[in-house]
Amino acid sequence: MIRHEYDAVIVGAGGSGLYAALEASRTARTAVVSKLYPSRSHTGAAQGGIGAALGNVEEDKPEWHAFDTVKGGDYLVDQQAAKILAEEAVRAVYDLENRGLPFSRTEDGRIAQRRFGGHTRNFGESAVHRSCYAADRTGHMILQTLYQQCIKNEVSFYDEFQAIDIIMDGNRVTGLLALELATGELHLFTSKAVLFATGGFGRMFRITSNAYANTGDGPALLARAGIPLEDMEFFQFHPTGILGMGILITEGVRGEGGILRNRHGTRFMEEYAPTLLDLAPRDMVSRAIMTEISRGNGVRGDRKIDDYVMLDATHLGRDVVYEKIPDIADFCKTYLAIDPAEKPMPVQPTAHYAMGGIPTNVDGQVTTGAVTYEGLYAAGECACVSVHGANRLGTNSLVDLVVFGRRAGRHVAEYVKNASMPSIPPGGEERGVKKIERLRDGRKGPHVGPFYEKMQETMMAKVGVYRNAGPMSEAVDEIRRLREEYRDVRTEDSSSAFNSDILGILELENLLDLSLVTAASALNRTESRGAHSREDYPERDDPNWLKHTLAGLDGADVTIDYKDVDVSIWKPKPRTY
Amino acid sequence: MTVHLDIERFNPEADRASHVQRYTLDVEPTDRVLDALTTINRNVDGTLTFRRSCAHGVCGSDAMVINGKEALACKTLIQDVAESDGATITIAPARHMEVQRDLMVKQDTFFANYRAVKPFFIADEAKPAPQKEYLQSVEERSVFDDPTKCILCGACYSACPVIDKNPSFIGPAAIVQAARFVFDSREKGIEARLDILDRPDGVWACENHFECTRVCPRDIKVTKMINFTKREIKKLREARGEQTNDGGAAT
Numbered sequence A: 001m002i003r004h005e006y007d008a009v010i011v012g013a014g015g016s017g018l019y020a021a022l023e024a025s026r027t028a029r030t031a032v033v034s035k036l037y038p039s040r041s042h043t044g045a046a047q048g049g050i051g052a053a054l055g056n057v058e059e060d061k062p063e064w065h066a067f068d069t070v071k072g073g074d075y076l077v078d079q080q081a082a083k084i085l086a087e088e089a090v091r092a093v094y095d096l097e098n099r100g101l102p103f104s105r106t107e108d109g110r111i112a113q114r115r116f117g118g119h120t121r122n123f124g125e126s127a128v129h130r131s132c133y134a135a136d137r138t139g140h141m142i143l144q145t146l147y148q149q150c151i152k153n154e155v156s157f158y159d160e161f162q163a164i165d166i167i168m169d170g171n172r173v174t175g176l177l178a179l180e181l182a183t184g185e186l187h188l189f190t191s192k193a194v195l196f197a198t199g200g201f202g203r204m205f206r207i208t209s210n211a212y213a214n215t216g217d218g219p220a221l222l223a224r225a226g227i228p229l230e231d232m233e234f235f236q237f238h239p240t241g242i243l244g245m246g247i248l249i250t251e252g253v254r255g256e257g258g259i260l261r262n263r264h265g266t267r268f269m270e271e272y273a274p275t276l277l278d279l280a281p282r283d284m285v286s287r288a289i290m291t292e293i294s295r296g297n298g299v300r301g302d303r304k305i306d307d308y309v310m311l312d313a314t315h316l317g318r319d320v321v322y323e324k325i326p327d328i329a330d331f332c333k334t335y336l337a338i339d340p341a342e343k344p345m346p347v348q349p350t351a352h353y354a355m356g357g358i359p360t361n362v363d364g365q366v367t368t369g370a371v372t373y374e375g376l377y378a379a380g381e382c383a384c385v386s387v388h389g390a391n392r393l394g395t396n397s398l399v400d401l402v403v404f405g406r407r408a409g410r411h412v413a414e415y416v417k418n419a420s421m422p423s424i425p426p427g428g429e430e431r432g433v434k435k436i437e438r439l440r441d442g443r444k445g446p447h448v449g450p451f452y453e454k455m456q457e458t459m460m461a462k463v464g465v466y467r468n469a470g471p472m473s474e475a476v477d478e479i480r481r482l483r484e485e486y487r488d489v490r491t492e493d494s495s496s497a498f499n500s501d502i503l504g505i506l507e508l509e510n511l512l513d514l515s516l517v518t519a520a521s522a523l524n525r526t527e528s529r530g531a532h533s534r535e536d537y538p539e540r541d542d543p544n545w546l547k548h549t550l551a552g553l554d555g556a557d558v559t560i561d562y563k564d565v566d567v568s569i570w571k572p573k574p575r576t577y
Numbered sequence B: 001m002t003v004h005l006d007i008e009r010f011n012p013e014a015d016r017a018s019h020v021q022r023y024t025l026d027v028e029p030t031d032r033v034l035d036a037l038t039t040i041n042r043n044v045d046g047t048l049t050f051r052r053s054c055a056h057g058v059c060g061s062d063a064m065v066i067n068g069k070e071a072l073a074c075k076t077l078i079q080d081v082a083e084s085d086g087a088t089i090t091i092a093p094a095r096h097m098e099v100q101r102d103l104m105v106k107q108d109t110f111f112a113n114y115r116a117v118k119p120f121f122i123a124d125e126a127k128p129a130p131q132k133e134y135l136q137s138v139e140e141r142s143v144f145d146d147p148t149k150c151i152l153c154g155a156c157y158s159a160c161p162v163i164d165k166n167p168s169f170i171g172p173a174a175i176v177q178a179a180r181f182v183f184d185s186r187e188k189g190i191e192a193r194l195d196i197l198d199r200p201d202g203v204w205a206c207e208n209h210f211e212c213t214r215v216c217p218r219d220i221k222v223t224k225m226i227n228f229t230k231r232e233i234k235k236l237r238e239a240r241g242e243q244t245n246d247g248g249a250a251t
């Protein structure tokens, strides 16, 4: 085992981890540990834009942005946090531009902005141009810009190191255990602060826009260390994934004027969201698609959950398609042999974004409200501040990364100034070490493929866009069974160097654990709110359920607790668009 | 359909030299080559090693040589490389980089060259007022759009014939990354990167083979960017009354 000592260790090198690293490394000895080479993080896949009320195209205000965020999240958003998000978004976008980010431009040379779902002027009047974009490669540009800045500032990176365990001493963090891909060696990092920025976990579902690497490692290993996860029942299905593959077609296509149509060519969103139409929030559009399918209006018309609808961008003209959404055109040509300037795109909802995750406050500190874990931080998609509540608006994740990544990084820098270097409690690393030894004990076990398939099928079919008690409890049982069988899995690969087999096995464990927490949390919440939509409880139930879930992992069981929602600015109202 | 994948394998802990292993699989013509590799890894042979993440051509993890040509496994469909049932697809690791294991290659030099061109923004003018952007016209922005797309996959580096004979050439991707800044109107541009680019092993080593342009999965006009950069260097040197440091290549 190789030992290191740092003031701060940041796990993850996507937008949130890199921003936090830039801030923390100004004063603290900081290491960034990432299982992927930084520029391959999934932030690079983000397409449509980053929301900020710059008002470059039309009048806009952070207050409107904050309100849209709260309403979009079906009032499960912590409102002061949403206010911070919207206000600091403006500074953050200018900051990125000033660090070189190549945004697309308006005619007068300023940062270009487009419309996006759920973002409105004057508290819901009509769609507003708020999403700042660089064609349909906004995330790529953010990731590149932040990584470039890290190179400039000589931040220390441990690339292709996979974090496998967190080591706590009571409620205080003491260190992190990671496995180095190149050598198979374990590294023990003693650190005053550890910040998780490990991204999403859409790979628990069959159809997803998420990368293979999005396996929820941070939340899973914290859950196993006894830290509860917040609002895990809220998982966003983006309405427009490429049929059968889940690759994302950005909402920016509809922002530029694209229209969803059913098999009869009808613009069905007129029925579901008369004001915002195709630019209604994602949960609503995904439900509208599934309802159309169940009515037999999908393109195949067989009412099966894998039927699909069409996204039509042909009327936008070739110039708009190739200038504003060139990568989308490229994906359609590569994977579907369709040119979106000529033919509509076949789309279906795709598992996209985790609203829930590691519970934090607005400074990135991990806290349940009752207990704050000393030196432990989280930011980005793996964290739950909560600014997204029950449903995230498009463009608000990239804002979340830079606003709360920065705040968390700053807080870390302050915290480590006065904190002493912890010592790893005797035997603290044993749990992780034993796990690796067991996986490598030379016994023969089943392949992981069937586990992935079963888990992803189960979650997609039973904990998807529409939910019911029966199927969800079947899902809980099924996942429990898979977790049991998982104990027999062993690495087939006995080499130490570049053993990706063992990493995939560890990722599967993380996904199974998070699937269990997600399914159990969903079964527990007997109402419909945002992305959590139950046919057996179709209404939102504020008297009983205007609260965050805190779900803990306890062996084969999930324990449930709650936390208040901050509704100090706007009173919850019915949500129509 | 059924296809054979002939995959070049190498494990430094066990093998002296690489060898080809054949896997035979049932696949859909519209599957990605990456899907086939993943199926092998998860259901057939857990020791098969490769990098991947995004699965749709935006992260740059899985450049390899498929049927003799550099490509991303996730952006190559089976039907693009297998004509009919029973066809054989050959898969080898990217070239010009040491094989770590199977399809994983060591990219240290590739990334070191990338870092050497100072791939970060060096502002030309004073910062704009707080809470404001640098102004840049639509045209100025479009001039350097192409190089902003680079995902550092290394396909161009693998395909470049110059690197066969001159491993010190910084390679196409590093120049593309430099061009991203050189042609940004907000930037200091070529000046800050003159040392590294204007050398015999810098831009001048390029012989216009166009292989990089042919294989780039982001459709970047790589060779064109290199030639633009050469021109920019000449312009600056001429303005200063200096010679380019091309070791005789530019004549």
Ligand SMILES: Cc1cc2nc3c(=O)[nH]c(=O)nc-3n(C[C@H](O)[C@H](O)[C@H](O)COP(=O)(O)OP(=O)(O)OC[C@H]3O[C@@H](n4cnc5c(N)ncnc54)[C@H](O)[C@@H]3O)c2cc1C
Residues within 6 Å of the ligand: A011, A012, A013, A014, A015, A016, A017, A033, A034, A035, A036, A037, A038, A041, A042, A043, A044, A045, A046, A047, A048, A049, A050, A051, A138, A139, A161, A162, A163, A164, A197, A198, A199, A200, A209, A210, A211, A213, A217, A218, A248, A250, A352, A353, A379, A380, A381, A382, A394, A395, A396, A397, A398, A399, A401
């Ligand atoms: C296709 C797509 C398009 C999107 N478009 C938009 C958009 O237009 N606007 C918007 O606001 N949002 C968008 N989103 C959402 C947004 O991009 C993501 O939520 C966000 O980028 C996540 O960033 P992150 O920093 O939290 O994590 P990521 O960028 O996913 O990075 C995670 C990091 O953690 C590391 N890591 C993970 N596990 C471990 C481990 N065990 N050990 C060490 N390191 C680890 C990885 O190596 C990686 O560096 C989109 C998402 C997708 C999938």
Ligand code: SF4
Residues within 6 Å of the ligand: B149, B150, B151, B152, B153, B154, B155, B156, B157, B172, B173, B176, B212, B215, B216, B217, B218, B219, B220, B222
């Ligand atoms: S220029 Fe193209 S081929 Fe070369 S690294 Fe960049 S994206 Fe890959």
Ligand code: FES
Residues within 6 Å of the ligand: B051, B052, B053, B054, B055, B056, B057, B058, B059, B060, B061, B062, B072, B073, B074, B075
């Ligand atoms: S897996 Fe990301 S480019 Fe192929």
